[in-house]
Amino acid sequence: MLSDGKCPMNALAIKDALDTLEGRWKMLILFALSSGSRRFKQISKEVPGITDKTLSKExxxxESNKLIxxxxxxxxxxxxxxxxxxxxxSIEKVLxxxxxxxxxxxREIMGK
Known part of the structure; x- marks a missing residue:
């Protein structure tokens, strides 16, 4: 799969994915939207701890990456x-x- 000898191309694809999804909030926002459309305040409530300014930016x-x-x-x-x-x-499998x-x-770290 990834160890097919095309390391630079595989690394570039992984870098592109990480650049697109980097940060603390993007995956949580996508998770909130995965069950249907939401208004700004609904997303804000479903992603605890995010500020309105950060949510707007994310x-x-x-949207610019055509994910929403x-x-x-x-x-x-x-x-x-x-x-x-x-x-x-298409990111749902990753989530x-x-x-x-x-x-x-x-479980491994906390023993639960």
Whole structure:
């Protein structure tokens, strides 16, 4: 798989993925959106500890990487919803594996 002798290309692909998903919040935001579209405050409640300023910045980065969409509705006041794209849904397998690994890691470290 990764050890097929194409190390520079494999490393570049991994670097691209890590650059896109780096940071503390992006994967948690994608996880929050994986079950359906959400408004800003809904995402904020589902991702504890994130500030509004940081959430706004992270949503813009996820949108620029085509992982989520931002839809503005013509209401007063304006309603904005965020949704995961098909491209963003392709990360769900990674999220599942991270969940399994994180659970196993917690058991290994904490003995639970």
């Amino acid at each position: 949503l813009k980065l996820l 969409t931002r839809q503005v509705f013509d209401t007063f006041p304006p309603t904005v919803e965020y949704a995961i794209t098909d491209h963003g849904k 599942e594996e991270l969940h399994h690994w994180g659970t196993a890691h917690r």
